[in-house]
Amino acid sequence: xxxxxxxxxxxxxxxxxxxxxxxxxxxxxxxxxxxxxxxxxxxxxxxxxxxxxxxxxxxxxxxxxxxxxxxxxxxxxxxxxxxxxxxxxxxxxxxxxxxxxxxxxxxxxxxxxxxxxxxxxxxxxxxxxxxxxxxxxxxxxxxxxxxxxxxxxxxxxxxxxxxxxxxxxxxxxxxxxxxxxxxxxxxxxxxxxxxxxxxxxxxxxxxxxxxxxxxxxxxxxxxxxxxxxxxxxxxxxxxxxxxxxxx
Amino acid sequence: xxxxxxxxxxxxxxxxxxxxxxxxxxxxxxxxxxxxxxxxxxxxxxxxxxxxxxxxxxxxxxxxxxxxxxxxxxxxxxxxxxxxxxxxxxxxxxxxxxxxxxxxxxxxxxxxxxxxxxxxxxxxxxxxxxxxxxxxxxxxxxxxxxxxxxxxxxxxxxxxxxxxxxxxxxxxxxxxxxxxxxxxxxxxxxxxxxxxxxxxxxxxxxxxxxxxxxxxxxxxxxxxxxxxxxxxxxxxxxxxxxxxxxxxxxxxxxxxxxxxxxxxxxxxxxxxxxxxxxxxxxxxxxxxxxxxxxxxxxxxxxxxxxxxxxxxxxxxxxxxxxxxxxxxxxxxxxxxxxxxxxxxxxxxxxxxxxxxxxxxxxxxxxxxxxxxxxxxxxxxxxxxxxxxxxxxxxxxxxxxxxxxxxxxxxxxxxxxxxxxxxxxxxxxxxxxxxxxxxxxxxxxxxxxxxxxxxxxxxxxxxxxxxxxxxxxxxxxxxxxxxxxxxxxxxx
Ligand SMILES: Nc1ncnc2c1ncn2[C@@H]1O[C@H](COP(=O)(O)OP(=O)(O)O)[C@@H](O)[C@H]1O
Ligand SMILES: [Mg+2]
Numbered sequence: 152x153x154x155x156x157x158x159x160x161x162x163x164x165x166x167x168x169x170x171x172x173x174x175x176x177x178x179x180x181x182x183x184x185x186x187x188x189x190x191x192x193x194x195x196x197x198x199x200x201x202x203x204x205x206x207x208x209x210x211x212x213x214x215x216x217x218x219x220x221x222x223x224x225x226x227x228x229x230x231x232x233x234x235x236x237x238x239x240x241x242x243x244x245x246x247x248x249x250x251x252x253x254x255x256x257x258x259x260x261x262x263x264x265x266x267x268x269x270x271x272x273x274x275x276x277x278x279x280x281x282x283x284x285x286x287x288x289x290x291x292x293x294x295x296x297x298x299x300x301x302x303x304x305x306x307x308x309x310x311x312x313x314x315x316x317x318x319x320x321x322x323x324x325x326x327x328x329x330x331x332x333x334x335x336x337x338x339x340x341x342x343x344x345x346x347x348x349x350x351x352x353x354x355x356x357x358x359x360x361x362x363x364x365x366x367x368x369x370x371x372x373x374x375x376x377x378x379x380x381x382x383x384x385x386x387x388x389x390x391x392x393x394x395x396x397x398x
Numbered sequence: 399x400x401x402x403x404x405x406x407x408x409x410x411x412x413x414x415x416x417x418x419x420x421x422x423x424x425x426x427x428x429x430x431x432x433x434x435x436x437x438x439x440x441x442x443x444x445x446x447x448x449x450x451x452x453x454x455x456x457x458x459x460x461x462x463x464x465x466x467x468x469x470x471x472x473x474x475x476x477x478x479x480x481x482x483x484x485x486x487x488x489x490x491x492x493x494x495x496x497x498x499x500x501x502x503x504x505x506x507x508x509x510x511x512x513x514x515x516x517x518x519x520x521x522x523x524x525x526x527x528x529x530x531x532x533x534x535x536x537x538x539x540x541x542x543x544x545x546x547x548x549x550x551x552x553x554x555x556x557x558x559x560x561x562x563x564x565x566x567x568x569x570x571x572x573x574x575x576x577x578x579x580x581x582x583x584x585x586x587x588x589x590x591x592x593x594x595x596x597x598x599x600x601x602x603x604x605x606x607x608x609x610x611x612x613x614x615x616x617x618x619x620x621x622x623x624x625x626x627x628x629x630x631x632x633x634x635x636x637x638x639x640x641x642x643x644x645x646x647x648x649x650x651x652x653x654x655x656x657x658x659x660x661x662x663x664x665x666x667x668x669x670x671x672x673x674x675x676x677x678x679x680x681x682x683x684x685x686x687x688x689x690x691x692x693x694x695x696x697x698x699x700x701x702x703x704x705x706x707x708x709x710x711x712x713x714x715x716x717x718x719x720x721x722x723x724x725x726x727x728x729x730x731x732x733x734x735x736x737x738x739x740x741x742x743x744x745x746x747x748x749x750x751x752x753x754x755x756x757x758x759x760x761x762x763x764x765x766x767x768x769x770x771x772x773x774x775x776x777x778x779x780x781x782x783x784x785x786x787x788x789x790x791x792x793x794x795x796x797x798x799x800x801x802x803x804x805x806x807x808x809x810x811x812x813x814x815x816x817x818x819x820x821x822x823x824x825x826x827x828x829x830x831x832x833x834x835x836x837x838x839x840x841x842x843x844x845x846x847x848x849x850x851x852x853x854x855x856x857x858x859x860x861x862x863x864x865x866x867x868x869x870x871x872x873x874x875x876x877x878x879x880x881x882x883x884x885x886x887x888x889x
Binding site for chain 2: 229230233245305
């Protein structure tokens, strides 16, 4: 029986009158690599943001390692969020800090790691994503692919238990998608628990152990990748796939 | 402009006068000596504070003695004698003529000698001693026009000027038929207007007119020919209301001065200062005045930039805060300060708050300018913070940074870079706007400019010097700011 890392119970999110997430329940186990797919506007980003409470759910519970995050104060959430790494579509690197400082800021300020140790670990992570030579560069001088690799390293610097990716390659030029996916594949191989919102069906198929198909404010299907791509059960998923494969 | 200021001051006096008297009345109750709290205070402190506006030779003007600028003139001599007869020291506070009455009512000063006529309008708010001098009214003209003007009847379709709010101004308005009358605040500016042909004549008290003409070969005094009522050309000491004991003492000093015929002697002394004053009127001779002015202007600006930035940051955070009360306070403060003139705020701090805490003019100036600047800086900072992409906050949040650290290490550094030019403009305009503090007698560059003007009887040259000095200050600041902007961009 694998360890339950995230448990989502009857999660509902409304923006005003619009229900964006309707009564969703789901579980992420340790070591899972889950690809979340679905048409744009389906609520995938909102779902991911609700998991770390960047968005406050309108109803339901989110458990992280058995601990309910809903109802926690901002101060308490600070403690929890460091366990969940987040990678954004637009990188969101801090332009006022060097690459190295982007990586060391949170370990030093939040984890109170001493500066030398934080630097050492940051350099090792940069090595891991292939950017050791960019430690002293500033984000503006990097390409999109490099920025996203730094962003992944920055999230990893907090040694999170789980990593959430929100379309990490959607803002990249096609020739840079590969270098980012390679880093993510390696992470998966190393056993990191990951939830990845993506339009990269190749990645979903070859790397993840589950595909969650979202549409119409709900997760319509949770299946193994092979089954999802060859015999999707819902009609909506079939439509979605045929559209994707056409383009 | 001037008229407006007077109205504002009057309103402020009405507002704070009531407050002030209720504050001060307890002291009166157990005044054993008499019912005169002003007198009691003067005796207890051991000094009497004279309020004056030293730009009106020979009544009062400034001269350089041992490298320091000092007030001299007939009024100063009389004030010295009053202090001596009271057995106390004399302290002198210089202010704009228009600020003097409110200064007296708010106890910034204990008496005013400033060539002031005891007019019925003024008597409503302050008391006057017996008249100590009766000068008569003249008109000052350019010597080259001597053939054109004889007296007040020669100014049909001409322009005449007088000091704003003065008896001369009212006389000109009422009695010089067919002329347009301009009010100008400073005696020296009146002369300047005349010399540059902005006006054709200046109505002035006779001794002042004669002093100016004596020091300025291009000017000439003609007789006024005004119909004068009892007090129109007389001069008396202004005192706070309800100071009977002080009044008796001052009146007895005045009687002595008259009996002993001291006035002509005082006038002669004043004349000698005027001569020594005009020996060297080159601007370089007055470098110390300008240097002092620049020093004060810089001091006020630096302090106000510092405190203005702190206030502004605090207000910006309050305005962005989710706490409704903080938010409301910040919004109200910012809107109010931005919706009222700095000059009124300055007078509020100096005269208004001055009723409760005795603030020196310099401190009041720094407080007013800082509080004013804070409101503008707050809006700049708020704009800067709002300009930062929401993704930055989310990234910082998702790393577990506290909201303080998010602000400090992620948002503020970026916001500061974005708003640097706007902030720079704010600070440059602060240097310029700080010049308003001269109205309450802070000896900044504008104040010194006026002193040098009245000292040298030269109008334009000191203006040019002050202008250049202001430009040097603002230009250097903008260069310094540019330098740091460059540094931001390396990061
Ligand atoms: N802050 C918000 N306020 C109002 N509506 C929002 C907000 N964020 C997202 N939405 C709406 O929620 C829906 C789902 O958005 P999102 O989660 O970004 O979808 P996806 O990531 O699947 O494209 C969209 O219709 C979007 O307009
Ligand atoms: Mg999305």
